[in-house]
Amino acid sequence: MTRHTRRQLRLGLLFISPWIVGFVTFGLYPIAMALYYSFNDYDVLRDPVWVGTLNYRDMFTDDVFWKALWNTLVYAVFSVPLGLVLSLLVAVLLNREIVGRSVFRTLFYIPAIVPLVAVGMVWLWMFNGDLGLVNYLLGLVGIEGPQWFADASWTKPMLVLSSMWQIGGSMVLCLAALQDVPRSLYESADLDGAGPAAQFWNVTVPMVSPVLYFNLIIGIIGAIQEFVKPFVMLPDGGPDRSGYLFAVYIYESAFRYNNMGYACAMAVVLFFMIVVLTWMANRMVSSRVYYAAE
Amino acid sequence: MIQSVRFVLLVAGSAVFVLPLLWMFSTALKPLDQTMTLPPQWLPVQWTSNALHDADDENDGQTVGLTSADYDRAETRGQNEVTVSVAYQWRAEIDGRDVPVRVPRFEPGADGRVEVFHKVHWESTSKGLPVRVLEDLAALDPGDDVRVYVMEPDGMQYPATVLRSDLTLVDDVTDDAVDRSYSVERTARVEPDALTQRDVPWDDRQRLAHVLTEERTVPLASLSSTVDARWNNFGDAIDEMRFFPLYLRNTLVLCLLTVIGTTVSSSLVAYGFARIQWPGRDKVFLIVLATMMIPFPVVMVPLYGLFRWFGWIGSLRPLWVPTFFAAAFNVFLLRQFFRTIPNELSESARIDGCSEFRIFWQIVLPLAKPAVTVVALFQFLATWNDFLGPLIYLTDQRDFTLALGLQFFQTLQGGTLWNLLMAASSLIVIPVIVLFFLTQRTFIEGVSMTGLKG
Numbered sequence: 001m002t003r004h005t006r007r008q009l010r011l012g013l014l015f016i017s018p019w020i021v022g023f024v025t026f027g028l029y030p031i032a033m034a035l036y037y038s039f040n041d042y043d044v045l046r047d048p049v050w051v052g053t054l055n056y057r058d059m060f061t062d063d064v065f066w067k068a069l070w071n072t073l074v075y076a077v078f079s080v081p082l083g084l085v086l087s088l089l090v091a092v093l094l095n096r097e098i099v100g101r102s103v104f105r106t107l108f109y110i111p112a113i114v115p116l117v118a119v120g121m122v123w124l125w126m127f128n129g130d131l132g133l134v135n136y137l138l139g140l141v142g143i144e145g146p147q148w149f150a151d152a153s154w155t156k157p158m159l160v161l162s163s164m165w166q167i168g169g170s171m172v173l174c175l176a177a178l179q180d181v182p183r184s185l186y187e188s189a190d191l192d193g194a195g196p197a198a199q200f201w202n203v204t205v206p207m208v209s210p211v212l213y214f215n216l217i218i219g220i221i222g223a224i225q226e227f228v229k230p231f232v233m234l235p236d237g238g239p240d241r242s243g244y245l246f247a248v249y250i251y252e253s254a255f256r257y258n259n260m261g262y263a264c265a266m267a268v269v270l271f272f273m274i275v276v277l278t279w280m281a282n283r284m285v286s287s288r289v290y291y292a293a294e
Numbered sequence: 295m296i297q298s299v300r301f302v303l304l305v306a307g308s309a310v311f312v313l314p315l316l317w318m319f320s321t322a323l324k325p326l327d328q329t330m331t332l333p334p335q336w337l338p339v340q341w342t343s344n345a346l347h348d349a350d351d352e353n354d355g356q357t358v359g360l361t362s363a364d365y366d367r368a369e370t371r372g373q374n375e376v377t378v379s380v381a382y383q384w385r386a387e388i389d390g391r392d393v394p395v396r397v398p399r400f401e402p403g404a405d406g407r408v409e410v411f412h413k414v415h416w417e418s419t420s421k422g423l424p425v426r427v428l429e430d431l432a433a434l435d436p437g438d439d440v441r442v443y444v445m446e447p448d449g450m451q452y453p454a455t456v457l458r459s460d461l462t463l464v465d466d467v468t469d470d471a472v473d474r475s476y477s478v479e480r481t482a483r484v485e486p487d488a489l490t491q492r493d494v495p496w497d498d499r500q501r502l503a504h505v506l507t508e509e510r511t512v513p514l515a516s517l518s519s520t521v522d523a524r525w526n527n528f529g530d531a532i533d534e535m536r537f538f539p540l541y542l543r544n545t546l547v548l549c550l551l552t553v554i555g556t557t558v559s560s561s562l563v564a565y566g567f568a569r570i571q572w573p574g575r576d577k578v579f580l581i582v583l584a585t586m587m588i589p590f591p592v593v594m595v596p597l598y599g600l601f602r603w604f605g606w607i608g609s610l611r612p613l614w615v616p617t618f619f620a621a622a623f624n625v626f627l628l629r630q631f632f633r634t635i636p637n638e639l640s641e642s643a644r645i646d647g648c649s650e651f652r653i654f655w656q657i658v659l660p661l662a663k664p665a666v667t668v669v670a671l672f673q674f675l676a677t678w679n680d681f682l683g684p685l686i687y688l689t690d691q692r693d694f695t696l697a698l699g700l701q702f703f704q705t706l707q708g709g710t711l712w713n714l715l716m717a718a719s720s721l722i723v724i725p726v727i728v729l730f731f732l733t734q735r736t737f738i739e740g741v742s743m744t745g746l747k748g
Contacts, residue, residue, distance in 0.1 A: 001573070008572045015565050018559040018618065018620045019619065022559075025619070027585050030597050031596075033596035033599070034596050093304050094304070099301065110730065113730055115726060117681050118719040122315070122317070122318050122716075131334070133334060136333060196296075227591075235705070247591050254598070
């Protein structure tokens with residue numbers, strides 16, 4: 001190493017030193033400790049007691065754990081692809097010049113920045129079984145709306161539906177990607193006699209696939225950790241804990257039942273769930289993601 | 295053709311997206327009884343009947359309780375009359391003041407007078423606060439000490455001793471008195487014809503003392519409705535949340551600190567990754583990117599333990615100190631931007647003997663203003679919206695942020711006062727929407743920047 005590179009190294013490390021300190025203190029250390037605590041009986045007040053794999057074995061016989069896991073999977077499997085499709089659809093509609101385009105874009109985007117607690121409050125009111133606007137509107141088209149909060153089979157659909165409200169972020173990303181698709185591709189597709197549907201599948205989707213892929217991964221990570229909305233809307237998980245999501249169970253194990261070791265073990269499971277789902281999504285779609293030559 | 299289909303779809307879609315927000319604002323401006331009407335009504339209205347004239351009433355009508363649905367039903371059935379609710383008080387002159395009273399029985403007693411009750415409370419003149427008196431005042435002289443509980447506006451109380459002469463009697467004209475522990479009922483006897491009945495506005499029936507309601511039948515033609523937004527709901531929601539000013543202050547303090555923390559630290563770190571060549575740099579940057587994937591639930595418990603060990607639980611520190619150590623996402627965003635700034639600028643400065651920090655501070659950072667603004671904006675929103683962090687680390691209600699305070703308010707009042715709950719929600723949502731409109735362009739560009747560009 002020459003004197004110059006040594007100097008550069010020192011300088012570089014100096015500039016990134018805030019991150020190094022933060023990474024070690026608020027990243028590495030907590031991850032290592034979460035792993036360690038997951039093998040302990042721990043309640044913050046007393047020193048952790050080593051219990052081996054007990055926390056992990058407990059999970060197998062814990063009905064609530066399986067329920068929360070199932071709920072979260074169902075929630076992710078429906079909300080992520082639906083959100084993806086919807087955001088692409090809106091972006092496609094917004095892509096070409098149209099009267100009032102920026103107004104539409106704003107209207108679709110705004111819900112995404114509404115504080116999640118307020119989002120929970122708004123949907124609590126919208127989905128109210130007797131007085132809610134949702135059931136009233138359903139009634140107008142002759143459907144008798146369910147008691148969303150009291151019926152175990154409707155809590156998860158409610159969470160999925162309300163999550164559709166906040167596709168603004170991924171919609172804007174799709175829109176930005178669509179704007180970058182060269183006009184010439186559509187023109188030559190036109191010449192080849194491809195209709196709108198064929199153009200959509202063979203030009204649009206491949207060209208924005210990197211952004212769709214990015215949104216998919218971000219969506220999975222977000223859905224598995226979904227906390228605020230279910231916590232606000234279904235504080236005890238709803239009837240039969242049908243809307244009890246994994247992150248809520250982890251939070252309550254740790255801070256309500258003071259079972260921090262168990263919470264950490266579940267957090268480790270959550271982490272692997274994210275890794276596995278991301279890997280699966282990766283396997284399924286990554287070969288179809290098209291990256292334009294740089 | 296395709297164009298108009300697209301337009302219709304966009305109109306319908308965006309209507310669905312705005313509907314919940316509009317419904318929130320609409321509910322926030324209604325009196326409670328109008329939040330529960332079926333079918334739902336969009337505009338808060340006020341029904342007035344000019345058939346209910348009081349002799350001494352100079353205004354041209356009396357506001358009444360009636361749902362628009364009931365009015366429409368009566369109208370379609372061709373009825374001439376409809377039943378409405380009206381609110382009124384009995385009032386009497388006591389000690390020279392006209393006050394609302396409760397009248398259990400209208401028959402005069404042996405002395406030819408009627409027994410009535412009115413609500414009063416004692417106030418300490420020197421403190422300017424209501425007090426709960428613990429002793430029998432009748433037996434005391436003006437110079438004697440009296441043991442009392444002083445009631446603070448936020449509901450707290452503390453014991454104190456004041457002079458008897460310091461205490462004054464105050465009439466409870468408004469009926470917050472229902473849940474005032476320090477109010478007492480006083481008995482008085484009045485001449486029967488000194489009692490007067492006075493109608494009160496229907497909306498004020500819960501705010502005023504000793505209000506009675508009854509149903510009356512009025513001609514349909516005497517009724518008229520006006521749109522009347524209840525802006526008071528916002529004030530009431532703030533009062534009901536009790537510590538709203540503190541929530542707001544805490545949230546703003548946190549927003550300020552986290553914005554400063556993250557812009558300063560993240561731009562420094564991003565500079566180290568974008569503008570300085572050092573061995574291993576790009577490998578380390580991969581680690582930075584990887585940390586974005588760490589789910590918060592994983593680090594939640596150990597972080598709590600760590601902050602507890604620091605003695606920070608119950609303070610705002612766990613919520614802002616970490617932002618001074620650079621957030622991966624912001625570093626990524628700023629690095630992408632720094633890389634687009636031409637290298638010649640820093641090279642020539644370097645030749646002039648400029649230190650690396652001065653190049654960062656005086657050349658690169660001013661050029662990166664758009665990106666720094668985006669980071670600041672995102673951090674402001676993240677802090678304003680954060681719920682889980684405050685939920686875990688804050689213990690005293692006075693330290694709560696707005697987001698946590700809203701949820702606390704909802705659980706406390708049990709989810710029935712929909713108008714106040716929606717008013718409180720609006721108070722948290724409106725600043726965010728205003729901020730968005732002020733910075734719309736920066737904002738959308740910023741979101742696009744978070745994608746895969748660069």
